[in-house]
Amino acid sequence: xxxxxxxxxxxxxxxxxxxxxxxxxxxxxxxxxxxxxxxxxxxxxxxxxxxxxxxxxxxxxxxxxxxxxxxxxxxxxxxxxxxxxxxxxxxxxxxxxxxxxxxxxxxxxxxxxxxxxxxxxxxxxxxxxxxxxxxxxxxxxxxxxxxxxxxxxxxxxxxxxxxxxxxxxxxxxxxxxxxxxxxxxxxxxxxxxxxxxxxxxxxxxxxxxxxxxxxxxxxxxxxxxxxxxxxxxxxxxxxxxxxxxxxxxxxxxxxxxxxxxxxxxxxxxxxxxxxxxxxxxxxxxxxxxxxxxxxxxxxxxxxxxxxxxxxxxxxxxxxxxxxxxxxxxxxxxxxxxxxxxxxxxxxxxxxxxxxxxxxxxxxxxxxxxxxxxxxxxxxxxxxxxxxxxxxxxxxxxxxxxxxxxxxxxxxxxxxxxxxxxxxxxxxxxxxxxxxxxxxxxxxxxxxxxxxxxxxxxxxxxxxxxxxxxxxxxxxxxxxxxxxxxxxxxxxxxxxxxxxx
Amino acid sequence: xxxxxxxxxxxxxxxxxxxxxxxxxxxxxxxxxxxxxxxxxxxxxxxxxxxxxxxxxxxxxxxxxxxxxxxxxxxxxxxxxxxxxxxxxxxxxxxxxxxxxxxxxxxxxxxxxxxxxxxxxxxxxxxxxxxxxxxxxxxxxxxxxxxxxxxxxxxxxxxxxxxxxxxxxxxxxxxxxxxxxxxxxxxxxxxxxxxxxxxxxxxxxxxxxxxxxxxxxxxxxxxxxxxxxxxxxxxxxxxxxxxxxxxxxxxxxxxxxxxxxxxxxxxxxxxxxxxxxxxxxxxxxxxxxxxxxxxxxxxxxxxxxxxxxxxxxxxxxxxxxxxxxxxxxxxxxxxxxxxxxxxxxxxxxxxxxxxxxxxxxxxxxxxxxxxxxxxxxxxxxxxxxxxxxxxxxxxxxxxxxxxxxxxxxxxxxxxxxxxxxxxxxxxxxxxxxxxxxxxxxxxxxxxxxxxxxxxxxxxxxxxxxxxxxxxxxxxxxxxxxxxxxxx
Numbered sequence: 001x002x003x004x005x006x007x008x009x010x011x012x013x014x015x016x017x018x019x020x021x022x023x024x025x026x027x028x029x030x031x032x033x034x035x036x037x038x039x040x041x042x043x044x045x046x047x048x049x050x051x052x053x054x055x056x057x058x059x060x061x062x063x064x065x066x067x068x069x070x071x072x073x074x075x076x077x078x079x080x081x082x083x084x085x086x087x088x089x090x091x092x093x094x095x096x097x098x099x100x101x102x103x104x105x106x107x108x109x110x111x112x113x114x115x116x117x118x119x120x121x122x123x124x125x126x127x128x129x130x131x132x133x134x135x136x137x138x139x140x141x142x143x144x145x146x147x148x149x150x151x152x153x154x155x156x157x158x159x160x161x162x163x164x165x166x167x168x169x170x171x172x173x174x175x176x177x178x179x180x181x182x183x184x185x186x187x188x189x190x191x192x193x194x195x196x197x198x199x200x201x202x203x204x205x206x207x208x209x210x211x212x213x214x215x216x217x218x219x220x221x222x223x224x225x226x227x228x229x230x231x232x233x234x235x236x237x238x239x240x241x242x243x244x245x246x247x248x249x250x251x252x253x254x255x256x257x258x259x260x261x262x263x264x265x266x267x268x269x270x271x272x273x274x275x276x277x278x279x280x281x282x283x284x285x286x287x288x289x290x291x292x293x294x295x296x297x298x299x300x301x302x303x304x305x306x307x308x309x310x311x312x313x314x315x316x317x318x319x320x321x322x323x324x325x326x327x328x329x330x331x332x333x334x335x336x337x338x339x340x341x342x343x344x345x346x347x348x349x350x351x352x353x354x355x356x357x358x359x360x361x362x363x364x365x366x367x368x369x370x371x372x373x374x375x376x377x378x379x380x381x382x383x384x385x386x387x388x389x390x391x392x393x394x395x396x397x398x399x400x401x402x403x404x405x406x407x408x409x410x411x412x413x414x415x416x417x418x419x420x421x422x423x424x425x426x427x428x429x430x431x432x433x434x435x436x437x438x439x440x441x442x443x444x445x446x447x448x449x450x451x452x453x454x455x456x457x458x459x460x461x462x463x464x465x466x467x468x469x470x471x472x473x474x475x476x477x478x479x480x481x482x483x484x485x486x487x488x489x490x491x492x493x494x495x496x497x498x499x500x
Numbered sequence: 501x502x503x504x505x506x507x508x509x510x511x512x513x514x515x516x517x518x519x520x521x522x523x524x525x526x527x528x529x530x531x532x533x534x535x536x537x538x539x540x541x542x543x544x545x546x547x548x549x550x551x552x553x554x555x556x557x558x559x560x561x562x563x564x565x566x567x568x569x570x571x572x573x574x575x576x577x578x579x580x581x582x583x584x585x586x587x588x589x590x591x592x593x594x595x596x597x598x599x600x601x602x603x604x605x606x607x608x609x610x611x612x613x614x615x616x617x618x619x620x621x622x623x624x625x626x627x628x629x630x631x632x633x634x635x636x637x638x639x640x641x642x643x644x645x646x647x648x649x650x651x652x653x654x655x656x657x658x659x660x661x662x663x664x665x666x667x668x669x670x671x672x673x674x675x676x677x678x679x680x681x682x683x684x685x686x687x688x689x690x691x692x693x694x695x696x697x698x699x700x701x702x703x704x705x706x707x708x709x710x711x712x713x714x715x716x717x718x719x720x721x722x723x724x725x726x727x728x729x730x731x732x733x734x735x736x737x738x739x740x741x742x743x744x745x746x747x748x749x750x751x752x753x754x755x756x757x758x759x760x761x762x763x764x765x766x767x768x769x770x771x772x773x774x775x776x777x778x779x780x781x782x783x784x785x786x787x788x789x790x791x792x793x794x795x796x797x798x799x800x801x802x803x804x805x806x807x808x809x810x811x812x813x814x815x816x817x818x819x820x821x822x823x824x825x826x827x828x829x830x831x832x833x834x835x836x837x838x839x840x841x842x843x844x845x846x847x848x849x850x851x852x853x854x855x856x857x858x859x860x861x862x863x864x865x866x867x868x869x870x871x872x873x874x875x876x877x878x879x880x881x882x883x884x885x886x887x888x889x890x891x892x893x894x895x896x897x898x899x900x901x902x903x904x905x906x907x908x909x910x911x912x913x914x915x916x917x918x919x920x921x922x923x924x925x926x927x928x929x930x931x932x933x934x935x936x937x938x939x940x941x942x943x944x945x946x947x948x949x950x951x952x953x954x955x956x957x958x959x960x961x962x963x964x965x966x967x968x969x970x971x972x973x974x975x976x977x978x979x980x981x982x983x984x985x986x987x
Contacts, residue, residue, distance in 0.1 A: 080977045081903070118870075143899075147890045154889060157929070162936050169933055176929055180887075181922040187899075188914060191906045 002046065002053055003071055003087040003138045006039055006097070007131045014127035021120020029115075032123035033108055036130070040101045046070065046089075047098060068489040070094060077144070082194075082204035086140040090493075091486035092343065096137045096270055099350050102472070103262040104130045109465040110358045111255035114365055115163060122163060122255075125155035129259055136267045142190045143206040145275070146183070149231075152264065153179055156256065163253040165364075171251035178244040182234040189227025192220060193279065211279060225280035225287065232276055235268030238328050239298040242321045249317035250370065254361025257313065261320050262354035266346045269327045273339065277331065278494040284332070291332040292415065292422045298325030299429035307436040312360045312370045315440065316353065319396065322429060323349045323404075329426055330411035336491065336498040338414025341407050343487045348395070348403030348476050351469045355392040359385065362462060363444075366455050372440070377449030382457040386445045388466045393441055395473050397433040403476025417499075509560045509568040511550040512576050513616055519543030520609035527602035537591045540605040541584055544612070548580040559986065564688060565629075567622035567759075570983035574832060575619035575755035578839055582748040583612040585843050585962075588954030589850045590740040604644055611637035611744070615752035622763070624677045624687040627756055631720070632670060634749060639663045641744070642737040658736025665729045669719035676712025679705050689763035702769070710766045711775055717760075720753040723813065724782040727806045731794075734802035735860075739853050742798060743846035746805055747839045754835050758816060758828065762987055767820040776817050780913060783810030784920035792927050798860045800927060801845060804886060807920055808838050814917060815901055818908035826907065828984035830900040833976070837885070837897035837969065844962035845882040848875055851955045868935040875951070876935045878959045883928040885966050888921060893969035 013035025017028035045053055050070060072088040089097060107126065115122045132152025139145040153176065161172035190206070197214040198204050205211070216224060234241045245265075249257050277284045284291075299322050306318035323345060330342030362385070363378075364370050379386035395402040398409070408430060416423035458466070476483065492498065507514070522543060527536050551573055559569030566572075587608060594601040614633025621627040643659025681687060683706045684695035696702060715726060722730040734742050766772050787807030794800040812834050819827035852859045852875070868876040885894030898921075905914045951959075969976060 078974050078977065080974065080981065081899075150890045150895075154884065158936070161933055172933070173926065173929055177922060177925055180889075180925055181918065184918050184921060187902060188906070188918065191903050194903075195906050 001071075001073055002042065003073060003089060003134075004085075006042060006101075007134050007138075009035055009039055009042075010127045010131035010134070014124040014131070017123035017127065018120045021118070025116075025119055028120040028123045029108070029112060032127055033105075035127060036101060036104045036108055039130075040105060043094075043098050043101050046094060068493070072140075077141075081143070081206065083143040083206050084141050085144060086207055086209075087138045087144075088140045089138050090490045091488070092270075092273070092490035093137050095343070095347060095483060095486055096266060097134055099266070099347055100130060100133050100137065100263050102468075103258060103350060103354050106262070106354055106358065106465050106469065107255040107258040109461050110258055110361055111253070112461055113459070114254055114361070117163065122159070125158045126255060126259070128152075128155040129159070130263075133259075133263050133267060137270060140208040141206045142194070142208060142211065142275075145208075146187055146190060149183055149186075149267070150180070152267070153183075156260070156264065159256040159259075160248060160252045163256070164251040165253075166251070167247070168251045171247040174244045175248040178234055178241065182231040182241070185227045186231035189224045189231075192224050192227075196220070208275070214279070216280070216283075221280060221283045222287070225276065225283040228271070228276040228279070229287070229291070232268040232271035233294070233328070235271070236265060236324045236328060237268065237321060238294045238325065239301055239321070242298065242302065245321060246314045246317040249320070249357070250311055250313040254358055254365070257357040257361060258354045261317070261357055262350040265320065265324055266350060269324070269331065269342060269346050272328075272331050273342070273491075274494070277334065281495060285334070288332040288334065289419070292329050292419060295325045295327075295329035295332065296422050296425045296429075298322065298328060299426050300325075300432070303429055303432040303436060307432070307439070310372050312363065312372055312375075312440070312444070313357065314370075315372075315436070316356045316360055319433065319436065320349070320353050322433065323353070323396070323408075325429065326408050326411045326426065329415050329422060333411075333415035333418045334497055335414040335417055336488075336496055337410045338418070339491050339496045340484050340487060341410025341412075341414055343407075344403060344410060344476065344480060344483065345407030347483065348407050348473060351472050351476075352392050352396040352404055355388070355466060355469045356396065358462070358465065359389050359392070362458070363455070367453050372443045374451060375444045375453065376447040376451075377445070378453065378455055379445040381449065381453065381455040384458045384463065385455070386441075388458065389445060390441055391470060392466075392473075393437045397437045398430050401474070401477045403473045403480070406477060406480045505557050505560060506562055508553050508557055509562045510566070511554055512547050512573075512580070513566075513613065513620070515543065515547035515550055516580075516609065516613040516616060519547060520606060520613060523609055524606045527606060531600065531602055533591070533595065533601050536602040536605050537587060540587050540609060543609070544580055544584045544587065548577060548584070551577055561622070562620075565623040565626040566617070566620040568620055569986055570979075571759070571828065571832075571986065572620040572755065574979070574983050575751055575835075576616045578751050578836065579612060579615045579619060579748050582744070582751065582839060582843060583608060583615075585847070585958045586740050586744045586748070588958050589743060589847055590738075591954050592952035593738060593740050593850055593853070604641065607637045607641045607644075608744070611641065612748065615748050618752040619755040621756050622689050622759065624680075624689075627760070628670070628674065628677070630752065630756070631673070631716075634752065635666045635670065635720075638741070638745065638749065639666070641741045642733060644741065645738050654732070654736035655738065656736075658733040661729050661736075662733050665719065669716045669726070672712050672719075673716030676709045676714075676716065679709030679712065683709065689760050692764040692766075696765075707769055707771050710764070710769070710772055713760070714757070714772070714775065717753055717757040718779060721750060721757070721809045722802075722806050723779045723809055724786045724806060725779075727783070727787070730806060731790075731799040731802040734798045734805075735796055739798075739846060739850040739860075742801075743843055743850070746801065746842040746846060750805070750809065751835055751839055754812065754831065758819075758831055761816065762819060762824050762828070767817070773817060773820050776813060777913065780810045780813035780817060781916045783807060783813065784913075784916050785810075788920045788923040788927075792923060794927075795862050796860055797849060797862055797865065797931070800862070800931070801842070804924065804927075805838075805842065807924060808886070810920070811898070811901055811917060812838070814910060814913045815904045817913065818904045818910060821908040821910075822904060824987040825981075825984040826904055828987045829977075829980045830904040832980050832983065833900050833973075834897040836976070837893035837966075840893060840962050840965045840969070841882050841885050844878060844959060844966065845886075847955055847958040847962065848879045848882070851875055851951050851959070862931060862934055865931065865934050866937050870938065875959075878963050879935065880932055881963050881966055883932055885970070887925050887928045891967065891970045893966045893973075895970055896973045 017031045020027040075085045135148030157176045302318045302321040309315035327342040330338040398405040618630030643655045719726040791803035815830040885892035888898035
């Protein structure tokens with residue numbers, strides 16, 4: 001029940017914010033903040049004091065499902081199609097839900113002063129996107145999952161299309177069509193899967209647990225798996241279906257970029273871990289070399305492309321694709337370290353990319369350009385900003401002691417066991433990352449301030465946001481075990497290879 | 501006893517006939533737009549309500565011609581609801597029209613009567629009667645604003661186009677019926693299989709006949725390659741009539757065609773399935789592709805309706821390889837969803853149009869979201885639903901098509917459906933984006949004015965229906981399952 005509360009609160013808060021706009025233009029953001037804080041409070045309770053909500057880890061005896069589910073809730077929805085509301089959260093899901101709500105708060109922080117125009121509708125869309133994402137991370141009925149998969153899409157479209165920058169129409173359209181078309185392929189794949197389950201078991205069901213282990217005729221298996229893979233790889237994104245991302249990220253308003261990079265990309269990775277591989281273990285193993293190759297290509301190719309960018313947000317967007325290449329590599333290695341590394345990378349990249357987009361957005365808000373050749377020498381004008389940029393940049397390139405390092409190191413370790421060549425090539429990516437990241441610091445904050453830009457330094461709200469994300473990254477880097485312990489039961493139950 | 505139940509079963513048709521007469525007589529004595537429109541809505545509503553009486557005595561074969569069962573009742577109700585909606589839209593639209601408006605409602609009644617007969621038909625005579633009754637009324641309705649200089653752009657062109665092509669289609673259908681009769685010696689839909697068995701071998705004459713009848717139906721459904729009239733007529737006719745064409749006329753024709761195809765077992769012939777497959781594929785592709793090029797929202801809706809009927813045809817074709825009941829259920833649901841979406845969409849267009857001036861160019865919608873949030877929210881809901889996005893009826897409809905298609909293993913058609921939907925997304929989104937843009941309005945901004953009550957009623961009802969069916973379709977699915985069980 002608690003999960004439907006999490007989602008319901010966001011839905012209701014969104015509608016409230018929209019309505020409140022009429023009475024007072026300041027009110028929507030306050031309502032949005034209250035909504036997200038309430039959600040965060042519930043999530044923190046679930047994380048640290050599940051007992052107070054009456055929750056205890058269970059192996060869900062009533063549904064007879066494997067895995068340690070903290071919450072598992074099921075109710076009928078459309079019995080005709082065997083569709084039901086199955087919400088569940090285990091360690092992995094809870095980590096991602098926490099990430100979602102936390103970054104939701106960060107995106108509110110970045111929108112706080114930036115969005116003045118039609119704020120009510122903006123916060124409505126923001127909260128509905130968050131609700132959709134939480135739905136994706138907790139839905140365990142494939143119909144419901146698909147439902148939320150689409151629900152998070154439309155508000156995001158509005159955010160880009162209304163509050164975006166100069167080329168927003170193109171970017172929003174591209175984002176929507178890529179995601180929606182790949183989503184339709186997934187819907188088709190889901191239906192084929194359900195159809196084979198129906199032939200096998202004589203009962204229509206969209207439940208994740210029922211569909212696990214469905215025998216699929218050899219001729220179809222690969223294609224059905226591919227339908228899932230394409231949808232998730234588009235969202236992740238992986239080369240060659242990544243090119244919606246630079247446009248969407250660079251055109252979206254700051255809060256939109258934060259959510260896109262921080263959370264939405266993770267839904268793709270989550271989908272691969274939870275659905276694509278466990279539902280089609282054999283097909284995925286056969287496909288793994290290709291997927292790992294795509295991962296390596298993503299890492300290297302987009303790192304190279306990032307280096308060539310002059311637009312700050314575009315550059316960060318390409319680095320996101322590069323980091324997501326590690327996630328893809330780790331997942332398809334399917335070893336404990338590989339997938340654990342992928343999960344850590346997802347969390348850490350969520351923080352670092354969100355922070356970098358907030359910095360880039362903040363800069364654009366102040367000096368009205370994203371072009372790096374217009375900038376320079378900003379460190380002396382805005383030392384706090386410079387420090388934060390440096391911190392999150394070195395975090396992103398994998399400085400030991402911070403979360404990203406743990407993630408990428410584990411991915412390399414895990415994939416080395418499966419394919420030393422892939423791991424070796426991917427490791428080059430970490431070197432290239434240093435090059436393209438440090439050039440940003442060089443161009444933006446060092447050198448001569450050619451245009452005599454006067455930049456207001458970070459405000460209190462921004463400092464609080466960045467401070468929180470710093471703490472998060474440090475925690476991940478120093479005490480990763482706390483998170484690895486949470487995701488381990490999930491990974492064991494879905495059949496990741498553990499060497500112990 | 502027999503006559504009582506016969507009368508009860510035919511109650512809707514009788515009420516509609518009575519209604520037409522009453523409206524006609526009233527119009528002859530008291531030329532008052534409001535009175536006639538009110539009377540029309542009232543008699544339609546009375547006809548609709550008789551389903552409560554009819555329901556317990558189903559199914560019933562009312563003479564050889566008509567089959568009254570849950571299926572036909574569902575479609576009849578849909579048709580009458582659509583007609584009520586159109587009457588509500590027509591009142592504010594024609595209020596500014598300076599010639600006589602009362603006859604419009606008589607035509608509306610007779611067209612609706614024809615549509616209901618068509619939906620109940622179980623015999624070629626009823627099929628043709630219904631089709632013609634609806635068609636002849638529609639010719640006049642399409643060209644209704646012909647004497648008004650400021651009216652819709654090309655009512656005469658639209659009327660003539662529809663007249664000629666519709667007459668051609670009827671001719672082809674008649675020829676097809678004749679061929680069928682020559683081969684089987686029967687005109688009843690469900691007597692065909694037995695007659696075929698008796699004849700032994702199936703000759704090309706039979707298949708030819710079925711194909712010609714299908715072509716006639718495809719004209720009314722505006723499937724490629726019989727779609728040429730659609731955009732011109734949609735654009736040229738008064739908005740309420742366009743709404744009628746898009747909803748009532750399609751629903752009635754689909755009801756009759758599906759019953760004919762299933763009852764006559766025509767889908768057992770590969771030639772028929774092949775032709776339908778080609779029509780479906782071409783409609784999905786061409787409809788969506790050409791819609792991209794349109795700058796007029798009514799032409800856009802016209803092409804999008806071609807595409808949607810193509811989607812619908814996929815489930816009809818699926819009846820060849822899956823359970824008939826599933827196919828009927830899916831077809832009915834999709835038709836229902838499409839019906840609601842279209843009516844709602846045309847309600848929005850008619851809200852900012854009247855008989856002296858129509859705002860239907862895409863640029864008229866620029867910035868609508870900021871000028872009239874309610875109106876554009878309705879249109880956005882419709883567009884998202886047409887695109888098949890969750891929380892809307894369109895999504896459940898598309899879901900039905902996908903699941904039926906998968907069960908029928910129609911991989912080619914499903915692939916084309918995905919491609920078509922992707923193109924569809926593009927132009928639906930473009931329209932949504934247009935509404936979200938900021939704009940300065942020049943001249944009078946009709947969209948910001950208060951909306952007529954009738955239009956609001958239609959929009960509220962249809963939007964609620966779209967969302968309700970999208971979120972909780974279970975009750976409707978139950979109804980459809982029970983009506984489909986008879987097939």
